[in-house]
Amino acid sequence: LVFGRLSGDNEIVAIKASGINIYRLSSPLIVIGLLFSLLSIALNNDIIPNMHFESRKIVKNIGVKTPAAYLEPGTFIKSFKGYIIFIHEIDRNKLKGVRIYQPQDELSTRTIIAEKGEFITLDNQNAVKLKLINGTSDEPNPKNPTNFYKLNFKTYYLTLNVDESIASSGYTEKKPKEMTFQEIKSEIKKLGRYHVDTPSLVTEFHRKISISFASMVFIIIGIPLGIFTRRGEKTIQFAIALGVIVVYYLLMALSIALSLKGIWSPCFWMYLPNIIIGVIGIILLRKTIES
Helix, strand or coil, X not given: CHHHHHHHCCHHHHHHHCCCCHHHHHHHHHHHHHHHHHHHHHHHHHHHHHHHHHHHHHHHHHCCCCHHHHCCCCCEECCECCCEEEEEEEECCEEEEEEEEECCCCCCCEEEEEEEEEEEECCCXXXXXXXXXXXXXXXXXXXXXXXXXXXXXXXXXXXXXXXHHHHHHCCCCCCHHHCCHHHHHHHHHHHHCCCCCCHHHHHHHHHHHHHHCHHHHHHHHHHHHHHHCXXXXXXXXXXXXXXXXXXXXXHHHHHHHHHHCCCCCHHHHHXXXXXXXXXXXXXHHHHHHHC
């Protein structure tokens, strides 16, 4: 809007005619964008994750504590004895994208992956039964722990017992978005000992950084777009600004989905929206200066 008004009043032409470079005019805004980005990193690392976690913990503690309450999507669940569980989606008692890891002392970690499933509440208040559908189980070979037998199943039942020490302490698992950078690193290292895949944690780590620099990227592309539009075209300016934001977050959503699927590195996907929008902004800014 600022540069649109300057452009509409022909002040951009006057600034260029006086020999002042647009880069010089733009640099303070870019510096401000950088400062906002650094502030956003601090917010995304500490304040916002803690607010999310504390609010969810309060809501969770209000409800009745049952074994099924420990099943939460998007987090590594360690509340059941001998298992580490990750579930992508939960809708009532229906599960989608289930991964179950069973660390074993003398053998490699047993891994069960199911396309979908559901949980069944048992009379025993300290256990829950999972019905897993369409999946595989990698069973370690007792004679050679580095080798695995891959078993396919259409239906598989697994009973999970709640860890009493966790249940009595009222412990609540943190989701990746509720962790600080240090907590994510620590969790990746801890789960790595059991050969547990952690794309959600790695993705969230880089997403926090990438999304923090969105403000600077928007400023870089906003300057030339503002100059291209005129003072009387505020509706167009708002439409363009909204369009850029929508495109950015669509790219981010797509990048997160591809990153979680394990297609290439999360480092690539999480920074791709910033790179695309930033490069387009730099190209437009150069063309604006040269025109």
